[in-house]
Amino acid sequence: MSIRNVFRGKRFIGGFIILVLIVATYNAYKPLPEGLNLSAEPRNVSAPEFLADVSFTLAEGKGEGERNVQQTIFDAIMQMIANAEQLIVLDMFLFNDFLGIESEASVHRGLSSELTEALIAQQRKYPTMHIQVISDPLNTLYGGAVSKHFAALEENGIHVSLTDLTELRDSNPLYSGMWRLLIKPFGNSTNGWLPNPFGEGRVSLRSYLALLNFKANHRKLLIADQQGQLTALVTSANPHDGSSAHGNVALKFGGQAAWDLLASEQAVLAFSDVNAHAQLNRFLASSGLQRKAVANEQMHDKPAQLQILTERAVEQALLALIEHARVGETLSMAVFYLSDRQVVNALKRAAKRGVDVRVLLDPNKDAFGREKNGVPNRPVAHELVQAGVAVRWCNTQGEQCHAKWVMHEGSEVSMLLGSTNFTRRNMHNLNLETSVLLTGAANEPALEAGRAWFNRQWQNTETHRYSVDYAVYADASVWSAMLYRWMEWSGLSTF
DSSP: OOHHHHHHHHHHHHHHHHHHHHHHHHHHHOOOOTTOSOBOOOEEESSOEEEEEEEEEESSSTTBTOEEEEOOHHHHHHHHHHHOSSEEEEEESOOBOOOOTTOOGGGOOOHHHHHHHHHHHHHHHSTTOEEEEEEOGGGGTTTTSOOHHHHHHHHTTOEEEEOOGGGSOOSSHHHHHHHHHHTGGGOOOSOOOEEOTTSSSEEOHHHHHHHTTOOOBOOEEEEEEETTEEEEEEESOOSBGGGTTSBEEEEEEETHHHHHHHHHHHHHHHHHOHHHHHHHHHHHHHSOOBOOOOOGGGSSSOOEEEEEEETHHHHHHHHHHHHTOOTTOEEEEEESOBOOHHHHHHHHHHHHTTOEEEEEEOOSOEETTEEOOOTTHHHHHHHHHHTTOEEEEEOOSSSOBOOEEEEEESSSEEEEEESOOBSHHHHTTSSBOEEEEEEEOTTOHHHHHHHHHHHHHHHOOSSEEOEEEGGGGOOOOHHHHHHHHHHHHHOOSOO
């Protein structure tokens, strides 16, 4: 090989590396699509409703140690769908029937089929109603598999739009820079030869390569009309059979905040499915749906206020909530993943200034039949305990403690919940996320229900064991701490 050819080869490789770095840098910091990172105006809200799915073991007697599940969230979702006559907008991250390995089928609920059948039944009952489903392409393995649920919905005239994740910022930029240049242009196909990591059948190598981008439309919400007005529900729960035993929370509400939530979903359609976006806009322009506001003068007491938050606006609201807590006040948190450094440090500062901080964490030991290593929650918990924060673990038995919830109790009470885990990926404009912030008097029923739910989980009861002491899953190892910090900083993780 001549010296000239060697020089050309090196120049080509150098040029390609520069190109990858340019693509990676741009897609890590590029402008977000319009309408994302939303911090909507706080709206007066009447009679919001807190809902929870809980799991527990019996402390004594028959069935001691066995997992028990009590669910309300998807019952409420099914009722909202059954009551709708004009409009349904559903945005759900996981919408499939994958159970995982070594699953106990008897404790799982067929949520994906239930939801599919409910939507189809309502479309048939009201043929002129507009139903829009938005979801993540993970449910089709990024084009490498066919979703039987989405196919059934489409066959019955229901719009299904998969989020265009390439419009979002990259959380794993060096890998995604190469993927965008070398893999994405070739698309995907359903004629694969590799095992489907989430179910039956085969998928292509391109499905696996797309998975490594580590990004998602992680939202979980429903908007539906009820008697000519919009009602909405924001949750941490997925219509995913393998997740149906998880512990989750939700808030159901109406009024102007439901319209703010709808606007945030229109923003997703605008960059993911232009035709669906136009059809929804045309429907709304011709519908008789009313925007009902809750006015102060209509109520004897000051109404609670509800704010729609998406993407990084969730982190900003959470940090403000923690920082505003003062000595003698209480901060309570229950979350599946806690790793965001700003949030961790804010909790430590709160404990130092005399706030009563209680954190209930999933032990990160189970993932659909597979054993996990406890990262990030166990090293984070060790750090918090060292700073004087009280930590307990959910008493999981194969399921996950999947809530993303926090409450500040001061002169007023504020409760934040939704799809957003407290991690870099979920809170730094990388995933699509939706949470809600409810603020009101201590006797607001939804806030009372949220407080009672957490206290029951934290304290247990004479017969039900929801949580266990910190010592049960304590991990002070340097290796776990280093692994967590590397994964959080680099983006090379699933949290």
